[in-house]
Each structure stands twice: as C-alpha cells, then as structure tokens.
Amino acid sequence: MTNIKRTPASKKAKEIAKILKPELPNYFYLKDIFKILRKELEIKVEKKSKKLPYVPNEEELRSFYKSVWDSKNFQDMIIIKTLLYTGARVSELTNIKIDDVDFDKCQIKIKEGKGNKDRIVPFPNQFKEVLRGQVQTNKQKNAIYLFESSWHKKYTSRGIQKMFKKYVIAANISGILTPHKMRHYLFRWLKSQGIDDALIQPYSGHESRQSLEIYSRLSIQEAQTAYEDKIKKFPV
Numbered sequence: 001m002t003n004i005k006r007t008p009a010s011k012k013a014k015e016i017a018k019i020l021k022p023e024l025p026n027y028f029y030l031k032d033i034f035k036i037l038r039k040e041l042e043i044k045v046e047k048k049s050k051k052l053p054y055v056p057n058e059e060e061l062r063s064f065y066k067s068v069w070d071s072k073n074f075q076d077m078i079i080i081k082t083l084l085y086t087g088a089r090v091s092e093l094t095n096i097k098i099d100d101v102d103f104d105k106c107q108i109k110i111k112e113g114k115g116n117k118d119r120i121v122p123f124p125n126q127f128k129e130v131l132r133g134q135v136q137t138n139k140q141k142n143a144i145y146l147f148e149s150s151w152h153k154k155y156t157s158r159g160i161q162k163m164f165k166k167y168v169i170a171a172n173i174s175g176i177l178t179p180h181k182m183r184h185y186l187f188r189w190l191k192s193q194g195i196d197d198a199l200i201q202p203y204s205g206h207e208s209r210q211s212l213e214i215y216s217r218l219s220i221q222e223a224q225t226a227y228e229d230k231i232k233k234f235p236v
Contacts, residue, residue: 054175055184058235064177065236067170076163078134079147079155083179084236086121087186087203090157090179096146098135103128107224110205121203122224124231193230199223 007015020030038045056064068080083093092110100109106128107120123131138148145154161179168177175181183204190200203223 054181055188056173056175056177056181060171060173060175060177061182061185061235063171064167064173067167071167071170075147076167078130079160079163080167081127081236082123082131082146084182084186085123085127085231085234087183088121089183089205090160094145094147094155094157094160097144098138098146101131101135101146103132105224106228117205119203119205122227122231124234125228126232189234190227190230193233195226195230199226203227 006012020033023029025033065080065084068077071077079093082088083090086093086108088096088108088110095111096108100111102108106123106125108123110119110121112118134146138146141148141152143152147155149155149159164179187200187204191197200223
C-alpha cells in the first residue's frame with residue numbers, strides 16, 4: 001500500500017472538471033456524484049479525532065478572579081463578573097445597552113447575538129445592586145451602553161480581550177484562558193450542579209436539532225429558577 005502512485009489531486013480534479021463541465025453541474029449534483037463515488041470505491045468517511053477542549057478548573061477560576069479583585073479596578077470587576085455570570089460572548093457584552101437590563105427579573109436581553117438571534121441571559125440576584133450601581137453611574141453620564149469608556153464610546157471586543165489577558169497573566173495560569181473558555185466553564189458548572197441541558201440551552205444560545213423541540217417547550221422562567229438556585233454556589 002505504501003508504494004501506491006497517485007495522480008496529484010489538483011491534476012485529477014482538472015481531469016474530472018473537464019468531463020463534468022459540459023453538464024453545467026451545481027453544488028448538489030457534485031455532492032451526489034462524490035457520495036455515490038465513495039460507495040463505488042468502498043471508501044468510508046473518516047472523522048478526525050477530536051481533542052477535548054481546555055476548560056479552566058475551579059482553582060484556576062478562583063486564581064483568575066483574585067487577580068481581578070487585587071487590581072481594585074471596580075469597572076473591570078463588573079465586566080468580568082457579568083461575563084462569568086451570564087455566559088455572554090464578548091461581542092454580545094459590548095453591545096448590551098442600559099435599557100437591555102431588567103432588574104425586576106434579573107435578566108439581560110442579548111440582541112442580535114450569534115446568528116443574529118435575540119435571547120435572554122440571567123444574572124444572580126446577589127449581583128443586582130452592583131449592576132444597578134453601574135447603570136445609575138452610566139445614566140448620569142448620559143451613556144447608552146452598559147459599558148462605556150471615559151470617551152463615551154462602548155468597549156470593543158479587542159479591548160475586553162486585552163483586559164482579560166492582563167489578569168490571566170497576573171494569575172499565572174498555564175492554560176490558554178479566554179472569555180470564551182469561561183463561558184464553557186459556566187455551562188459545564190451549571191450542568192455539574194444537575195441543571196438539565198434543556199434549561200441551559202436558552203441562555204447559552206446554542207442549538208441542537210435533537211433537543212430543539214423540547215427546548216421550545218421550556219419557559220425562560222423555568223430556566224431562571226434553576227439558575228438562581230445554583231448560582232449562589234458559583235466559585236466567585
């Protein structure tokens with residue numbers, strides 16, 4: 001098998017294209033051809049082995065947040081905690097407006113998140129007054145967004161990523177820790193607390209064809225109750 005001589009893929013593709021070109025093939029036609037071709041040649045579809053993604057552990061999370069706390073930068077602390085508690089993506093966080101925060105329900109509306117979809121994310125009741133202080137301060141400055149710079153411009157994703165990395169370095173964490181990894185940590189942690197995937201999904205913004213039907217039957221309030229009960233034990 002090691003001595004098999006094959007025509008270079010680019011050359012073979014040109015030969016096949018020359019044969020098929022007169023038929024004006026489209027994507028679906030080509031897809032069907034190669035699907036049947038694999039069967040004729042008895043070629044099985046090979047899947048690449050997937051490595052488990054790095055997700056921080058509780059000790060790393062505590063170490064990271066300690067570096068944030070030690071900085072005594074109150075604004076950074078609120079941004080980090082909002083990310084940790086809500087599981088919002090950085091790009092979504094930067095677009096949160098003051099009016100998107102509902103203190104009565106302890107919820108934030110994420111507008112046009114990934115896939116241009118809106119969703120609701122929670123924050124703990126214990127975080128309400130801290131976040132309320134952020135909103136009141138910004139309202140006095142006539143701000144529009146929940147997080148704005150001193151130049152009255154909303155934070156950028158790059159700016160938050162840079163700020164986040166500063167605390168990762170200060171915490172001396174060996175793994176590649178990013179806001180997105182923290183998002184995974186939250187959902188994994190909620191699941192470890194016994195919260196069903198169907199309750200986590202409305203907050204994460206993930207979709208699963210297999211469970212989409214059951215997700216649609218669940219109310220946000222059901223998810224909020226489960227979240228509030230467990231988030232009190234969150235490591236930060």
